[in-house]
Amino acid sequence: MEKMFCYQCQETAKGTGCTLKGVCGKEATTSNAMDLLLYSVKGISYLTTLLRKNNKSFDSQRINRWIQDALFSTITNANFDEESIKGRIAQSVQIREELKTICIRENITIPAHKELHWNATADEYDLLANTIRSIKAESEDIHSLMQLTLFGLKGMAAYAEHAARLGYTDDSIDAFIQSTLALWLDNKLSTEEWIALVLETGKYGVKTMALLDKANTETYGNPELTEVSLDVRNRPGILISGHDLKDMEELLEQTKNTGVDIYTHSEMLPANYYPKFKKYDHFVGNYGNAWWKQREEFTSFNGPILFTTNCIVPPLKNATYKDKVFTTNATGYPGFKHITTDNNGKKDFSEIIALAKTCEAPQSIEKGTLVGGFAHHQVLALADKVVDAVKQGAIKQFVVMAGCDGRMSARGYYTDFANELPKDTVILTAGCAKYRYNKLNLGDISGIPRVLDAGQCNDSYSLAVIAMKLQEVFGLDDINDLPIVYNIAWYEQKAVIVLLALLSLGVKNIHLGPTLPAFLSPNVLNVLVENFGITGISDVKNDMENWISA
Numbered sequence: 001m002e003k004m005f006c007y008q009c010q011e012t013a014k015g016t017g018c019t020l021k022g023v024c025g026k027e028a029t030t031s032n033a034m035d036l037l038l039y040s041v042k043g044i045s046y047l048t049t050l051l052r053k054n055n056k057s058f059d060s061q062r063i064n065r066w067i068q069d070a071l072f073s074t075i076t077n078a079n080f081d082e083e084s085i086k087g088r089i090a091q092s093v094q095i096r097e098e099l100k101t102i103c104i105r106e107n108i109t110i111p112a113h114k115e116l117h118w119n120a121t122a123d124e125y126d127l128l129a130n131t132i133r134s135i136k137a138e139s140e141d142i143h144s145l146m147q148l149t150l151f152g153l154k155g156m157a158a159y160a161e162h163a164a165r166l167g168y169t170d171d172s173i174d175a176f177i178q179s180t181l182a183l184w185l186d187n188k189l190s191t192e193e194w195i196a197l198v199l200e201t202g203k204y205g206v207k208t209m210a211l212l213d214k215a216n217t218e219t220y221g222n223p224e225l226t227e228v229s230l231d232v233r234n235r236p237g238i239l240i241s242g243h244d245l246k247d248m249e250e251l252l253e254q255t256k257n258t259g260v261d262i263y264t265h266s267e268m269l270p271a272n273y274y275p276k277f278k279k280y281d282h283f284v285g286n287y288g289n290a291w292w293k294q295r296e297e298f299t300s301f302n303g304p305i306l307f308t309t310n311c312i313v314p315p316l317k318n319a320t321y322k323d324k325v326f327t328t329n330a331t332g333y334p335g336f337k338h339i340t341t342d343n344n345g346k347k348d349f350s351e352i353i354a355l356a357k358t359c360e361a362p363q364s365i366e367k368g369t370l371v372g373g374f375a376h377h378q379v380l381a382l383a384d385k386v387v388d389a390v391k392q393g394a395i396k397q398f399v400v401m402a403g404c405d406g407r408m409s410a411r412g413y414y415t416d417f418a419n420e421l422p423k424d425t426v427i428l429t430a431g432c433a434k435y436r437y438n439k440l441n442l443g444d445i446s447g448i449p450r451v452l453d454a455g456q457c458n459d460s461y462s463l464a465v466i467a468m469k470l471q472e473v474f475g476l477d478d479i480n481d482l483p484i485v486y487n488i489a490w491y492e493q494k495a496v497i498v499l500l501a502l503l504s505l506g507v508k509n510i511h512l513g514p515t516l517p518a519f520l521s522p523n524v525l526n527v528l529v530e531n532f533g534i535t536g537i538s539d540v541k542n543d544m545e546n547w548i549s550a
């Protein structure tokens with residue numbers, strides 16, 4: 001019996017959808033609350049779009065941020081806290097009514113769509129969510145394209161939220177997110193129009209990642225070649241995970257001279273590459289691996305952990321670290337303490353710091369260092385060296401192995417693939433996918449490391465900038481004439497927007513794994529295969545033979 005339905009991530013049950021409980025650990029009632037929240041966000045988006053069309057003003061700054069957060073909270077492994085999702089649903093009704101009041105005042109007719117008028121008590125949310133879930137688009141293909149768009153928008157909203165945290169916003173991005181969500185209410189688009197909108201979503205994905213890149217680099221400097229320590233010191237520490245650099249900065253500031261060290265986990269590793277963070281002596285390095293290893297690694301870390309964004313793994317019942325985990329921004333988990341922003345836009349991490357002081361120092365689980373910091377600025381600074389290496393044949397191919405990591409054993413493929421690559425290939429990476437091969441010591445080519453890590457998943461933008469620069473240097477008409485192979489791993493919806501962004505830039509023949517998205521109908525998949533040459537992966541030997549020049 002279906003109690004929920006979700007198929008937004010790569011881990012979806014049986015490859016078709018989670019129906020009783022998420023493989024990720026999401027409860028059915030939480031999933032349903034997220035569905036209702038999205039339903040309500042679509043209603044709000046309809047109203048903001050209506051107001052924009054009529055040139056009427058509303059508090060767009062606040063509402064844009066609210067929508068970004070609401071979408072972000074429904075991303076895989078971001079928020080498991082049903083109460084906080086229900087809180088957002090209640091807020092959504094207030095915002096909707098506020099917008100309706102403006103429409104009435106301005107003599108704008110409000111249509112009868114249910115999204116604009118529903119009301120329910122918290123006890124009725126689950127039932128209502130079940131009713132709206134049964135509403136499907138007129139065809140399987142349109143439904144599939146709508147889901148592809150929606151998941152891309154979630155990733156885009158997350159990146160827009162990261163940028164907004166640093167004071168960088170662009171109303172055209174929010175207006176696009178909202179006008180696209182508004183289409184759910186009076187969906188009149190044909191299959192072809194939805195396909196065009198998918199590409200348009202990718203275009204806005206590029207714009208959003210560029211905005212975030214600007215926000216990050218203008219605030220913290222350009223990432224630079226860095227050796228990151230993997231070992232520990234003998235003082236208590238705080239582990240910070242997720243993608244939010246603003247939280248990183250505030251935590252480093254507040255822990256200055258407290259005797260507490262700071263370590264990054266998973267997607268926060270690239271914080272080590274930013275000049276502005278290097279000035280903190282108590283910023284030690286990175287501890288552990290990708291998000292899915294957190295149960296073991298949080299246990300041996302001994303100190304508190306701060307989640308600034310996805311990915312959270314539900315802790316086991318007897319987990320020793322359970323009472324030491326804190327969440328902030330769109331993340332949440334029942335029982336984890338949530339830290340909010342005060343009226344001055346600041347966060348108070350004193351409780352985490354006080355707790356850290358009572359904890360033992362982290363247990364060492366690795367020695368040595370990792371090299372990273374190859375975002376566009378650093379790579380372009382090395383451009384002459386890279387171009388020479390290509391011209392002399394020392395570098396034959398680049399392989400983009402960006403994206404997400406995950407716990408499925410099939411992802412061992414990426415370790416084997418990296419290991420098997422010929423020594424004249426260079427891996428370009430971003431996102432947590434790199435943890436499958438970034439500690440293999442793959443060596444270098446004339447001083448250029450064979451794994452160039454640009455940063456977080458959003459720094460895939462850097463990889464696109466690098467590709468476009470190489471295209472220009474080599475005087476090529478088509479970006480696909482570059483010696484670059486794309487072998488991308490996906491897991492959640494940030495990877496969906498990265499994929500759509502690459503497609504909108506004209507990148508073809510992307511190999512996507514470890515499995516193709518369940519939300520692509522056979523026909524939609526066909527369109528992606530025929531127009532963009534997207535394929536899945538098979539096995540290392542085969543793929544190596546087919547994609548890598550001898």
Ligand code: SF4
Nearest residue numbers: 006009018022023024
């Ligand atoms: Fe299942 Fe993924 Fe949805 Fe979680 S996010 S419920 S694992 S499809």
Ligand code: SF3
Nearest residue numbers: 267311404431432457
């Ligand atoms: Fe990773 Fe969750 Fe996607 Fe940012 S942290 S890439 S999976």
